[in-house]
Amino acid sequence: MSPKTIVHLVDDTTAGGVMRMLDFIETNPEMARLGSHRVQVVARGRLAAPQLDEEIIVSHLSVSWRNLPMLVGLRARYADRTLIHVEHSYTGAFTGLKVRHRTRFFALLRTAYSLFDRVIAVSEGQGRWLAERGLVREEALAVIPSCVDLAPFLALPGRYGAPRIIGAIGRFDEQKGFDTLIRAFRETADPDLRLRLIGEGADRAALEELASGDSRISFHGYSSTPAAEMAKLDMVAMPSRWEAYGLVALEARAAGRALLVAQVDGLQDHIEGGARAVAGGTVEAWREAIETACKTGPALHIGIAWGRISAADVQRTTPELWAKLLNKIAGHHHSRDAA
Known part of the structure; x- marks a missing residue:
């Protein structure tokens, strides 16, 4: 697989797990072999998708009704690009404790996730929940654990x-x-x-x-x-x-x-x-x-x-899992273009 240009979109730059994971992605030598990575901050709740030049767009954005118009705009504006979403927040235990109107909440998640070519769960536990609830299409779901420099x-x-x-x-x-x-x-x-x-x-x-x-x-x-x-x-x-x-x-x-x-x-x-x-x-x-x-x-x-x-x-296999995912997407696009 030839190196790609990859942009990572974030709407929360608070010091914590997401930003530390992105630092790993930007600085890890194995991740660098997959392509050039760039982080772009997007204002939460904006309506229009930002101008992006990269081949692959990775969302680390929060999924909410407020953000949904921008996510729809992202898919519409970049219909020919690969869109990936990494779900850092929602889980089964969160839903059980914090979500009152679950039918409406699950409708939001299914709608948002359907806009992406792939959805990444950051753990096996989260991935099982996404699959069992039917929130992500089976063929679109991947599990790649978050990592930092260990x-x-x-x-x-x-x-x-x-x-x-x-x-x-x-x-x-x-x-x-x-x-x-x-x-x-x-x-x-x-x-x-x-x-x-x-x-x-x-x-x-x-x-x-x-x-x-x-x-x-x-x-x-x-x-x-x-x-x-x-x-x-x-x-x-x-x-x-x-x-x-x-x-x-x-x-x-x-x-x-x-x-x-x-x-x-x-x-x-x-x-x-x-x-x-x-x-x-x-x-x-x-x-x-x-x-x-x-x-x-x-x-x-x-x-x-x-x-x-x-x-x-985990530190060794995380870049390997990203490479596997990007190779699979590239192969799918090649087959689609040939057809």
Whole structure:
């Protein structure tokens, strides 16, 4: 496959998973072999499609009724181009918790996704939901996990002793479930355990109030050097209520840290990669999971070691999956043109 020109459209440049994934796409040597990548910011809710010269247009845009006219315009204006959408947000757990009018919501998703030649799910868990709900045509659906540069995490010495410092990394909001984690941690009895919450968000004051009185719990702001923060931790906890994939989980695996994840959406992918599942999402379930994990043993060590190996494999296979997808699209277009 000859190198392509590829533009990535975004409407949210907040520091987080989407922008870090795009940084990986722009800087990874294997991704560079697929073509030249450019990121273009698009104002959310604009009506007209932007002027674009690239052969392949990749949307990382939010799907909403407000954005739908622009997505329709994008398909109409570039009917001869390849359009791909990467779904970073919507999942089964999100729908169950946050969507009241599901028939209308599913109509929006089916309409929006039908405008694209391919729709990429960022995890197997999310992909199963998209397929089972019939939201994306089977032949149009691909699963490519999100990735970041894992070299700084793979370079860290693994932690194979009994975990004592537990980290929770991400936005301080309802999605991440840090309120449940704080309540669960407060019920643990070991005075030597520590919980570090790393991030920013609207719920910070409420979380600090919830943690008040337990000196073992500390809050730390957003860090532009996540590997340096990971180096301070023995274990990472991710009690998310919904999560399309969970880059923090991938980073924890690469760093050789024990990892506890809620059994939802894309976090389930990390269970096969060495993470320990916490079922139920209750305070009691998380308290028990923390206490059990902190009693280190061979099973924990095996999970940590496998996590490092499998995380490195994700970094290797992500560009391969992109190449496979672009080759398949190129072959389809060639067959169509020949006909």
